[in-house]
Amino acid sequence: MTKSLTTTNHDRDIAGLKYVYPVISRRAGGLSIGINFNPNNACNWRCIYCQVPNLQAGNAPALDFALLEQELGFFLDYVKNGDFFEQFNVEINHRVIKDIAISGNGEPSSVKDFDKAIQLIGEIATAADVLPSSNFVLISNGSLLHQASSQAGLMALARYNGELWFKLDSATEAGRKLINNTGQSQQKLIEHLKIATGLCNTKLQTCMLHFQQAWSDSEKQAYLDLLKELREKEINLQQIMLYSIARQSFQPEAIELVRMEPAEMDAFAADIKALGYDVSVSY
Numbered sequence: 001m002t003k004s005l006t007t008t009n010h011d012r013d014i015a016g017l018k019y020v021y022p023v024i025s026r027r028a029g030g031l032s033i034g035i036n037f038n039p040n041n042a043c044n045w046r047c048i049y050c051q052v053p054n055l056q057a058g059n060a061p062a063l064d065f066a067l068l069e070q071e072l073g074f075f076l077d078y079v080k081n082g083d084f085f086e087q088f089n090v091e092i093n094h095r096v097i098k099d100i101a102i103s104g105n106g107e108p109s110s111v112k113d114f115d116k117a118i119q120l121i122g123e124i125a126t127a128a129d130v131l132p133s134s135n136f137v138l139i140s141n142g143s144l145l146h147q148a149s150s151q152a153g154l155m156a157l158a159r160y161n162g163e164l165w166f167k168l169d170s171a172t173e174a175g176r177k178l179i180n181n182t183g184q185s186q187q188k189l190i191e192h193l194k195i196a197t198g199l200c201n202t203k204l205q206t207c208m209l210h211f212q213q214a215w216s217d218s219e220k221q222a223y224l225d226l227l228k229e230l231r232e233k234e235i236n237l238q239q240i241m242l243y244s245i246a247r248q249s250f251q252p253e254a255i256e257l258v259r260m261e262p263a264e265m266d267a268f269a270a271d272i273k274a275l276g277y278d279v280s281v282s283y
């Protein structure tokens with residue numbers, strides 16, 4: 001039976017591979033080739049909107065570099081030279097590789113030898129002629145950027161003209177505790193943003209939703225104040241990307257989460273734009 005890959009089907013097992021999975025991305029307007037370093041569903045954060053099933057606290061397991069190389073090489077060849085798009089019934093206007101996105105079922109930079117993994121992906125995708133024409137993206141919560149291998153990973157990403165999407169769902173310590181279940185201090189957040197922006201192109205990725213005091217007026221003001229502070233400190237972000245929850249959370253808070261309405265997101269985007277930032281909104 002032919003399987004269909006659509007913007008609503010995000011089954012990471014659809015290609016039957018351990019580390020590589022295809023997603024037809026509404027945001028990107030085509031095929032996003034995901035790389036998952038966390039097949040154990042382990043993360044050092046627990047975001048209330050997280051869509052990872054059976055999420056557990058922890059790090060990525062040791063990476064099988066040979067298998068990653070084999071899977072990615074095979075899959076890129078299958079998409080570029082095989083009948084992947086036909087087999088998975090992908091709409092004609094989505095038959096293009098938009099990006100390679102390191103986005104796991106957990107924090108990707110927690111994998112041992114993270115930098116070598118980024119380098120390997122860059123090499124394989126370049127050899128397959130997918131980079132530099134497609135984007136190379138790392139989606140991370142940025143919490144491990146004090147580590148040498150995380151920093152070296154960002155340097156490798158920069159060598160391939162890649163970019164970091166740095167998760168920031170609240171500009172306050174209380175907000176990050178509520179939304180991400182992390183005790184990340186404000187000082188550490190700013191230090192990590194400084195490290196990130198100094199090493200590679202960095203965008204903020206911010207999930208907006210309603211849950212208790214999340215995204216109250218004071219939370220919004222704190223976010224705008226932080227953006228001003230980052231400017232003053234010459235911590236330069238390429239873009240602010242706002243989005244709201246599109247799919248079911250697997251966390252206990254799921255039932256209480258409320259999507260933010262487009263009008264409220266647009267109004268906040270306008271406030272960010274007024275500060276001189278480039279901003280995108282995905283509803």
Ligand code: SF4
Pocket residue numbers: 043044045046047049050051052055104105106107141
């Ligand atoms: S950082 Fe990502 S994987 Fe980790 S809990 Fe948050 S949403 Fe889930």
